[in-house]
Every structure is written in C-alpha cells, then in structure tokens.
Amino acid sequence: MRILLIGGAGFIASHVADAYLSLGHEVAVLDNLSTGFRHNIPKKAVYYEMDILDSDAVTRAFQEFRPEIVNHHAAQMDVRVSLVDPEFDARTNILGSLRLILSSVRIKVKKFIYISTGGAVYGEPASLPVREDHPVNPECAYGISKHTVEHYLYLYRFLEGLNYVVLRYPNVYGPRQNPKGEAGVNAIFIDQMLDNTVPTIYGDGEQLRDYVYVGDIAAANVLAITRGNGEIVNIGSGTGTSVNQIFAALAKLLNFQSPPRYAPARPGEIYKVYLDPSRAEKVLGWTAKVSFEEGLSHTIEWHKARLVGQAV
Amino acid sequence: MRVLVTGGAGFIGSHTVDALLERGYEVTILDSLEKPVHLKGKPNYIPKAARFIEGDVRKRDDFLKALSDVQIVYYFAAYQDYLPDFSKFFHVNSVGTALLYELIVEKKLPIEKVIVASSQAVAGEGLYRNAAGHEILPPIRALKQLEAGQWELRDSQSGEILQWQSTPETVANPQNQYAMSKYSQEMIALNLGRRYGIPSVALRYSIVQGPRQSFYNHYSGACRIFSLAYFFNRAPLIYEDGAQMRDYVSIKDVVRANLLVLDNPRANGEMYNVGGGKSFTVKEFCAIVARVFEKEHLHPQIPGLFRFGDTRHSVSDISKLRSLGWEPQFTPQESVRAYRAYLEEQTDIEDILEYAQERMQSLNVVRTACKKEVV
Numbered sequence: 019m020r021i022l023l024i025g026g027a028g029f030i031a032s033h034v035a036d037a038y039l040s041l042g043h044e045v046a047v048l049d050n051l052s053t054g055f056r057h058n059i060p061k062k063a064v065y066y067e068m069d070i071l072d073s074d075a076v077t078r079a080f081q082e083f084r085p086e087i088v089n090h091h092a093a094q095m096d097v098r099v100s101l102v103d104p105e106f107d108a109r110t111n112i113l114g115s116l117r118l119i120l121s122s123v124r125i126k127v128k129k130f131i132y133i134s135t136g137g138a139v140y141g142e143p144a145s146l147p148v149r150e151d152h153p154v155n156p157e158c159a160y161g162i163s164k165h166t167v168e169h170y171l172y173l174y175r176f177l178e179g180l181n182y183v184v185l186r187y188p189n190v191y192g193p194r195q196n197p198k199g200e201a202g203v204n205a206i207f208i209d210q211m212l213d214n215t216v217p218t219i220y221g222d223g224e225q226l227r228d229y230v231y232v233g234d235i236a237a238a239n240v241l242a243i244t245r246g247n248g249e250i251v252n253i254g255s256g257t258g259t260s261v262n263q264i265f266a267a268l269a270k271l272l273n274f275q276s277p278p279r280y281a282p283a284r285p286g287e288i289y290k291v292y293l294d295p296s297r298a299e300k301v302l303g304w305t306a307k308v309s310f311e312e313g314l315s316h317t318i319e320w321h322k323a324r325l326v327g328q329a330v
Numbered sequence: 331m332r333v334l335v336t337g338g339a340g341f342i343g344s345h346t347v348d349a350l351l352e353r354g355y356e357v358t359i360l361d362s363l364e365k366p367v368h369l370k371g372k373p374n375y376i377p378k379a380a381r382f383i384e385g386d387v388r389k390r391d392d393f394l395k396a397l398s399d400v401q402i403v404y405y406f407a408a409y410q411d412y413l414p415d416f417s418k419f420f421h422v423n424s425v426g427t428a429l430l431y432e433l434i435v436e437k438k439l440p441i442e443k444v445i446v447a448s449s450q451a452v453a454g455e456g457l458y459r460n461a462a463g464h465e466i467l468p469p470i471r472a473l474k475q476l477e478a479g480q481w482e483l484r485d486s487q488s489g490e491i492l493q494w495q496s497t498p499e500t501v502a503n504p505q506n507q508y509a510m511s512k513y514s515q516e517m518i519a520l521n522l523g524r525r526y527g528i529p530s531v532a533l534r535y536s537i538v539q540g541p542r543q544s545f546y547n548h549y550s551g552a553c554r555i556f557s558l559a560y561f562f563n564r565a566p567l568i569y570e571d572g573a574q575m576r577d578y579v580s581i582k583d584v585v586r587a588n589l590l591v592l593d594n595p596r597a598n599g600e601m602y603n604v605g606g607g608k609s610f611t612v613k614e615f616c617a618i619v620a621r622v623f624e625k626e627h628l629h630p631q632i633p634g635l636f637r638f639g640d641t642r643h644s645v646s647d648i649s650k651l652r653s654l655g656w657e658p659q660f661t662p663q664e665s666v667r668a669y670r671a672y673l674e675e676q677t678d679i680e681d682i683l684e685y686a687q688e689r690m691q692s693l694n695v696v697r698t699a700c701k702k703e704v705v
Contacts, residue, residue: 020649044649064607064652078575082496082609082645124493126463 019128019243020044022085024070024118025092026063027054029195029202030133030187030232034089035060037236046083048076049092058194070114080121087243088122089131090115093164095201097138100160101286111163119170123178131242132171136186136228136252136293139165147228147256147294150186158286168250175248183246183302185238188254188293192232192313193320203264204229204314208321211274219261221283226258228292231313234306241302254293255306267311271318332356332399336387336426337406338380339363339373341543342447342535342584346404349585351379360396361407362386367544370678375542387426394433397441402592403430405446405519409511416507423511424518431522443598444530445591446519448512450605452534454503455641458492460485467503468492476636481570483642494575494643496609499534499601499650506639516601529598531591536605536646539665540581541672545682552576556616556630557669558682560623568632572613575643577606580660580668590656597654605646607658615662622666 021038025031026047032054038045039062046064059065064083068075070092093111094100100107115132122130138161140152156162174180195202197209207217230253238253265278298304308316333350337343338359350357357380363372376382385392387407397403409422427446434441455468468483475484483492504513516532523530539553559566587604591597610618613630620626648658676682 044652078609081494082607082647084495084647124463125459125495 019086020046020084021087021089021243022046022048022080022083023063024048024088024090025054027051027056027058028091029054029058029192029199030190030235031089031091032058032060032194033192033232033236034091034239035063037240039063041240046079046085048079053095053196053199070117071109073117076117077121080125084125085122086128087131088118088127088129089133089239089242090118091133093133095160097158097160097286100158100163104159107159108163111160112166115167116170119167119174119180123174123180128181129243130171130180130182131239132167132182132184134164134168134184134186134250135161136188136254137288137291139186140291142288143291146226146258146290147254147292148252149294150250150252150297157288172248181247183242183248184250185242186250186252186293187235188228188230188252190232190235191229192317195232195317197321203227203261204268204317205321207265207268208272208318211268211272212321212325216276216279217265218279218281219265220281221261221287223262223265223278223280224260225287226260226290226292228254228257229259229264229310229313230255230306231308231310231316233313233316234304234308237307238298238302238304241304245303246301249297249301251298251301252293252295253298253304254295256292256295258290258292259310267314268318271314331401332358333402333404334358334360334396334400335404335406336360336396337408337447338404339368339376339382340406340408341540342538342581342588343404343406344373344375344542345540345581345585346406346588347377347380349589351377353589355402356399357381358383358396358398358400360385360387360392364409369544373542387429388421390429390433393426393429394437397433397437397439401440401442403441403444404588405430405444405515408447410508419507419511420514423508424514427515427518428522431518431526431528434528435526441528443592444519444523444528445588446515446530446532448516448532448534448601449509450497450534450536450603450644450646451506451509451641452504452513452516453497453501453644453646454505454509455483456497456503456644457495457501458483459495460492461488461490465495466492467501469503470505470639471642473638476638479634481573481636481642494645496645496647497603498647499603505641520599520601524599529595531597531599532601533587533591534601534603534646535584536577536579536603536644538581538584539578539662540668542581543669545676552612552615553578553619553666553669556619557623557666557673560619560625560628561670561673563625563628565628566616566619566630567635568612568616568630569640570636570642571634572611572616572630572632574612574640575609575645576612576615577609577645578615578662578665579604579606579658580662580665582660583656583658586659587651587656590651590654594654600650602651602654603646603648604651605648605658606662607648609643609645610662618662619666622663622670
C-alpha cells in the first residue's frame, strides 16, 4: 500500500515508517521538521518537506503520491504551548488535520489513521484505567484540539465514507525520543543520568502515567491499516507507573546513586491517568508486548550509542 | 560485451554512451544526425572509443551493420517534433523498432536485452479525478475552451474542474502523432520481446534536462527555452497561466535508470516511468531558471497565449521504478546549473543567438501577438 505518513520525521512516526517499510509498503513522509529530524526519515521513504497548513503544497503532495492510507502523526504536541498560544495549537492541530482529511476525502483514501491522545482528552479521570467512553473533559487546549479532529473524522465518514481509526496514545518512550524536547520523562532522565546530572521531579513523583514502548506503538499502527473501521481506541498498557518508580528503575539500570531533586508540581498537569487497552485488543488485536524494564534497557542502549555518535 | 545505441549522438543517447563506456562496455552508435537537432553535424562530444555509424534505423542495411557483434540494444533514435509529417513519426519510432525485432528474429541475433525510450506523452492528459473522487482519463482540451482562456480540464457533464493526479504506467491515452508512435513502439518492444524471448524494457521519460539538449530542437524543453531567454537577457514567455504542472528529471538520473534496467532482470518485460518525482508549475520552474541565470528581475510574460495540443498537467508516478531501488538524486536547480555551464562553453554562441532569436520570434517570445498559436 502507499502510505503517506504525516509527521514522519518525528520520534514515534519514524518508527511507524520503519515498520511500514519493512512490510513492503511504499511510504512517503510529509513533515515540516518543526520538531522532527531529517535523519529520522528512512532513506527508502519519499520525503515532502512542507507544512500541513500550506494547503496548496499539501494538495499537491496528495495528487503526486496518491496515498491509499494516510497516517497522521503531526501535531503541535506541547501542552504548555497549547495553553500559552491556543490559537497556534488550534491552527496546527485542527485546521492542519482538517486539510488532510479533506484532501483524503478528495482522493478517496482507503483509511485515515489519526493519532489522538489518551493523556489529555479525558482530563483528570473519574475512574482508572480510563475507557474510551469516559467523558471528554480536556484540561488543556491540546486535548481540545486533538479531540476536535475526532469529530471531523466521524463527520466525513458519515458524509463521504472516509474510513478511519483513531489511536489515543499513552506516554510513548523509546529510541529517538528527543531528551531536549518537552515530553518524555524517560528520555530526559536517561540523558541526565548519563550526564551525571540530578533529574528533577515535579510534584511528589506519585503521578501515574501509562508508558508504552515505541515498538508496540508501531505495531498498533500496522494493525490499524486493516483493522478498525470508524473506531476510537486507547493504546495503553492498562497500568500506571509513577515518576518515582521510573526514577528508581533507571537509577538501578544506570547505577545512578544520587536521589532526585523535587520541585513544585506544574499547574494543570493531570495527576493520574492510564488507559484501558481492552478495546484495542478487541478492535485491533493489539496489546503491549514489551515490558517496561525491557523497553527501558533498549532506550538506554540507544542513548548510550547516541552519545558516542552511533545511534540510528 | 557490445552495446548498440541508436540515436547515440543525441541528448539522452550520448550520455548513456558515456556511461556504458565508463563501465567497460564496447559501444556502437547508429545515428542519422538528423537536422535540425544536429544542425552542426556530428557533435564533438561523441567519444572516439565508440564505433560510429552514420545511418538510419529505417534502413535495413544500416541497422544490420550496426547490430554486428552486439548483445544489448538501446533504442533512442526518435523523431520528436510536433510537425504535421505524421507518417515519419511512425516510420522512425515504430517501424524502426519493429525492424529491430524483425532482424533479431530473422538473423537469430544473440541479443540479450533491448531497452526502448518512450515518453510521458503516451499518457496524454494523464490521470485525473472528478469531484466524486473517481479516476478518469480526460481527452485533450477543446480549442474553444482554450480560446476562452479556460485552462483547467473540466468534467464534460458538470463542468467542474478536474484534479490532476500523478500518472502511473497503466495509463495510456496518446493524443498526438508523437505519443501514438511511442505507444506503438512500447507495444512492439514489450509484446514482441515477450513473444520471442528477447528481454525488453520500455522507459517513459518525463521532461529530461541537462547539457547537450539540442539548441536547435523545434519543440522540446522549457529548460532550453527559458535558459536561452535569460542567457540573452530577455523575459521568457509562459503559455496559458503558468500553473501547468510538470515533472523534470535530470539526465544523470535518467542514465542511472537506463543502466539499472539493464542490470536488473526484474525489469524485463516491464515499462517504467522515469520522472523527477516532484511536481512544479511552469512558473515555478521558470523562477528556478531565472535564479540560476541571476535574472530574477526579468519577469516572465504570461499574456494568456497557448499552444493547441499541449497537455495541462503532466506528472509521472515513479513508484514502480522506485521499487527497483531508484530514486531521483538531482534537482531541477542542478540540471539548470549544468545546462547554464554547457551553454556558456559553446563556441558558436552567436549562431545560437541568431537561431534562438529567430525561434523566439516565431514562438512569440519577443512579440506579443494573436490570442493563439497553433503548432
């Protein structure tokens, strides 16, 4: 299949690109490199350097590549930016996505795989693990903008028959996650520990998140090509891990002796969220397979290789 | 191993000859040095290492002589202007190719591979999509539509504008004598090749760019036309509204494709688009040429002229060739820079100027004139 991967220069989508290519799919990456990196794009992928808000360019890329599947990973993904500049967030995440949906409808794309967020659409969950039918009560603009696109997908399936599947992601970690980025406590802690810097934990460190290894995430994207029609599914492990637990696990793996530094909790952060994956199993046949320890050691190896300039 | 390159004195042929020699093949060139492409006779870039036969692919004796000791044939000989001598297109492009297969079969020649050069023109207007999302192959635009300045292809019923798509090899909708002759050439090569066990490949080139593109060709090459205009300090003329889509491929990438299909047995019996992979409007391409020649102050003229028979958008889908591991490596900027360097090293530049001016007159580059120009 011809798959257009939006945001494919980023951490997660570049793994998805690798997975698609290894299965023999034709892949084109569309990315503006705002947070992604050129070196993340597989050599075998066609590359369109453009912004999803440049509607002429996007239309042209669709006409040129004629994708059968569109996989949309591009986003303004910084929760704090979304609160400081909600208009920018909405332009990128809502209008940019709408452009892609309309282009997909126009060329009769077989499936639109949309990446949403399980960490930001539900707000502070009333029950854990969170199921997809939990009320949507975003506590940041990012959660609103990501969720809004789910409505457009529903609409265009209804109006034009655009088939789609929405993957609501957990906290994804693994090789290629940028430790200098805003998200990714694992990457940040590993980077700091390897550099002998004491990591800072915001709040009491007991906040819970759902961590899934990027290889499992790529597998979900592979399954989403053929499975799930007009569905929204949580991609998660079903268990919460605290920041204190992460710190302890990494300190052990890296033999890091100092205790963490604690700083005041950041306002607006969800305290505890982890996702119920039973629907993903039912709809996609997907479950997380890589254990947290295993995933962390892969990630550590990559960071070590990166520091000596050998990471891929 | 000896390779025959028909049309080996020409643009694509000569670059392929160089690459073959570099790889250690022996090369025979069969070329008729047809004017006006070869207005100045045998070009000086023809390597001494190649066996050069001045002859005609339409002539049995010439072809047979050229095929002596040969195992591989590239058929680049072509008649390619858009003049109304219709039969000549078929004689050179189709009948010449049929003659090649005839000789191989009749004389039991030990030919291991034949590669023929076809053209994006075979696709005609190419692949479009209507508002309902269905793929269609529209016919060429009516003269009346063009006279009304309606450039885009429209749905014949609803009148809605159709959306162009990159065109895969499965599409054939040839509209003019050149395209029809090329289409029949593809069929001759692939079908006779299959039938008689002669591994054959057809390559459909998009707009190919680079040095040695003839200065004297009547039709081909926005690169040449825009380059000459800027070189001689004139504003080039763009037809229609300049929003026509094209894809441009470097001669270097074309040569890589030519060698790839020679090496790779998976290519046997197949047809491949060889294109740039990226679409540019004619206006965008003109701006690229202007930048390379540092003549950005000379804005192109876009007075709404048109040439009847031009396609609106022509963009090839190159994913099939990509699946063999080929990817365009050179940008249009690089091709135009190479062309500029080539232009600047010409010694008979005054002749080119004179010729170009003459041509520009008739192409309305320096004259603004009537609303249409029929070619």
